[in-house]
Amino acid sequence: MKGCFYGLKGKHLSLVTIVLLCTTILIWGWKKTPILTNLVPPQTRLHLGPEITDDFVDNTVPLEQEIDVGKGVATFVQKDTVKEEVRLGAPPDSEQNSDKSEEISSDIASNQVEKNGILTSVSKEREKHKQVQEAEIDGKAVDVRQKEKADENNADVQKQNGEIGTSLGSTYANTSVDKLTTHTQTPAPVCNYAKGKWVVDHKKPLYSGHGCKQWLSSMWSCRKTQRTDFAYEKVSWQPKDCQMEEFEGSKFLKRMQHKTLAFVGDSLGRQQFQSLMCMITGGKERHDVIDVGPEYGIVQARGDLRPGGWAYRFPSTNTTILYYWSSTLCDLEPIDPSNPATDYAMHLDRPPAFLRQYIHKLNVLVLNTGHHWNRGKLKANRWVMHLGGVPNTDRKIAVIWKAKNVTVHSIINWVNSQLPKYPGLKAFYRTISPRHFVGGEWNTGGSCDNTTPMSIGKEVLQDVSSDTDAAGAAKGTGVKLLDITALSQVRDEGHMSRFSITAKPGVQDCLHWCLPGVPDTWNEILFAQI
Ligand SMILES: *[C@@H]1O[C@H](CO)[C@@H](O)[C@H](O)[C@H]1NC(C)=O
Numbered sequence: 073m074k075g076c077f078y079g080l081k082g083k084h085l086s087l088v089t090i091v092l093l094c095t096t097i098l099i100w101g102w103k104k105t106p107i108l109t110n111l112v113p114p115q116t117r118l119h120l121g122p123e124i125t126d127d128f129v130d131n132t133v134p135l136e137q138e139i140d141v142g143k144g145v146a147t148f149v150q151k152d153t154v155k156e157e158v159r160l161g162a163p164p165d166s167e168q169n170s171d172k173s174e175e176i177s178s179d180i181a182s183n184q185v186e187k188n189g190i191l192t193s194v195s196k197e198r199e200k201h202k203q204v205q206e207a208e209i210d211g212k213a214v215d216v217r218q219k220e221k222a223d224e225n226n227a228d229v230q231k232q233n234g235e236i237g238t239s240l241g242s243t244y245a246n247t248s249v250d251k252l253t254t255h256t257q258t259p260a261p262v263c264n265y266a267k268g269k270w271v272v273d274h275k276k277p278l279y280s281g282h283g284c285k286q287w288l289s290s291m292w293s294c295r296k297t298q299r300t301d302f303a304y305e306k307v308s309w310q311p312k313d314c315q316m317e318e319f320e321g322s323k324f325l326k327r328m329q330h331k332t333l334a335f336v337g338d339s340l341g342r343q344q345f346q347s348l349m350c351m352i353t354g355g356k357e358r359h360d361v362i363d364v365g366p367e368y369g370i371v372q373a374r375g376d377l378r379p380g381g382w383a384y385r386f387p388s389t390n391t392t393i394l395y396y397w398s399s400t401l402c403d404l405e406p407i408d409p410s411n412p413a414t415d416y417a418m419h420l421d422r423p424p425a426f427l428r429q430y431i432h433k434l435n436v437l438v439l440n441t442g443h444h445w446n447r448g449k450l451k452a453n454r455w456v457m458h459l460g461g462v463p464n465t466d467r468k469i470a471v472i473w474k475a476k477n478v479t480v481h482s483i484i485n486w487v488n489s490q491l492p493k494y495p496g497l498k499a500f501y502r503t504i505s506p507r508h509f510v511g512g513e514w515n516t517g518g519s520c521d522n523t524t525p526m527s528i529g530k531e532v533l534q535d536v537s538s539d540t541d542a543a544g545a546a547k548g549t550g551v552k553l554l555d556i557t558a559l560s561q562v563r564d565e566g567h568m569s570r571f572s573i574t575a576k577p578g579v580q581d582c583l584h585w586c587l588p589g590v591p592d593t594w595n596e597i598l599f600a601q602i
Pocket residue numbers: 243246
């Protein structure tokens with residue numbers, strides 16, 4: 073029995089040796105003989121070496137590019153919606169021009185009529201334009217679908233290849249499949265934070281309206297007024313397709329170590345600045361924060377009502393947050409500096425001097441404008457529109473909302489042109505903050521008495537910004553849109569309304585927001601992108 077067993081084993085052993093020898097010879101022969109290799113179908117060859125794989129990957133690139141073109145076209149069409157100009161007009165400005173209300177009011181009427189006339193014809197024009205574009209798109213869309221189909225086929229081939237790769241069990245197979253997947257996937261689209269919904273959130277607000285005395289103007293702190301409803305403080309924005317990082321002051325400061333964030337714009341920009349200061353500090357007093365205004369040319373001249381801005385530094389992380397007042401984002405220049413009553417050249421196409429001088433020191437820039445674009449304010453401030461360095465004579469541009477469009481395009485183009493020089497700079501244009509006057513304007517009995525959050529809607533699903541000027545200007549540039557218009561549009565209960573401290577009796581502020589409140593959300597969305 074025993075001997076028989078051993079004999080069998082010996083036979084087996086020699087058999088195994090022969091098989092091994094044969095295999096070795098076969099493999100050696102395979103590699104050396106080109107004829108044998110050529111007999112194998114090309115798809116299998118794919119997984120014998122990475123260099124062939126790369127060839128295959130390269131083939132997929134043009135397809136991606138073509139599909140991208142299609143996407144670009146789609147975006148272009150979407151942006152073509154008419155909406156935003158409707159909300160232009162004279163705002164209440166609780167500080168800047170509150171004493172000039174009489175002067176402003178007489179101008180509003182004519183401004184309104186002029187605007188409405190133009191708006192109607194523009195709407196028609198755009199409608200026509202849109203139809204033509206849509207027809208074009210249909211053609212392109214077919215193209216794109218064909219490309220997608222081709223791409224799908226490609227993916228199938230890859231899947232097959234992947235399976236073959238696995239069965240071969242080679243290390244290369246894994247690598248090549250990974251590579252293929254990476255290259256064929258169209259890049260993940262950047263999340264659109266403007267799409268989403270408001271939800272009740274009892275973790276809000278991030279600071280108390282009773283606190284934050286260091287940074288929060290009492291005129292915007294509704295907790296300090298007679299207002300008794302505060303449901304507007306307890307809501308959060310939930311983007312539809314992106315996870316929004318929870319705001320934390322310490323995280324913000326860490327991310328902004330040795331950096332400077334600047335808000336440049338009107339009083340709504342100032343609200344966002346105050347909101348951010350309160351969010352970072354949680355509304356707690358901070359004795360370590362230092363005023364660094366002079367480093368940015370921000371000083372209060374004798375006789376000025378208030379400084380042109382504020383700049384504060386958190387020494388622990390060397391982080392600077394500043395706000396600079398520029399209500400129209402135009403450069404303003406006294407025409408006759410020796411005359412105290414001089415007119416000012418309002419250079420529609422020239423960035424504010426502050427930006428030209430200090431942009432090199434900024435790491436994050438948030439621009440905004442909008443509500444100061446009305447004839448009343450221009451007249452009250454003695455601003456004379458200039459274009460190309462000379463008084464504007466083009467009557468079409470003189471129309472307020474067109475002039476604003478010129479400036480929005482001009483400032484965004486200019487910032488974009490600076491980006492290559494300052495690769496560390498992230499630039500945002502914050503879209504217009506909506507107003508909610510009902511039954512009149514700010515000075516003709518308009519009001520906003522709602523107290524229930526989200527009662528006029530809570531969801532925003534549109535793919536394009538409601539601020540068409542801003543979206544048009546930012547498109548194709550490195551300046552990102554901080555698109556808060558539509559999401560703020562459904563928050564009519566969040567304004568100062570009749571409780572504003574500075575508004576005269578009967579005058580409501582349905583432009584500025586209670587803080588804590590809606591501008592906190594703008595900062596959360598900003599935080600998610602820096
Ligand atoms: C290859 O992929 C298989 C299946 O995904 C995995 O189990 C294996 O660990 C991978 N091998 C290498 C070398 O990455």
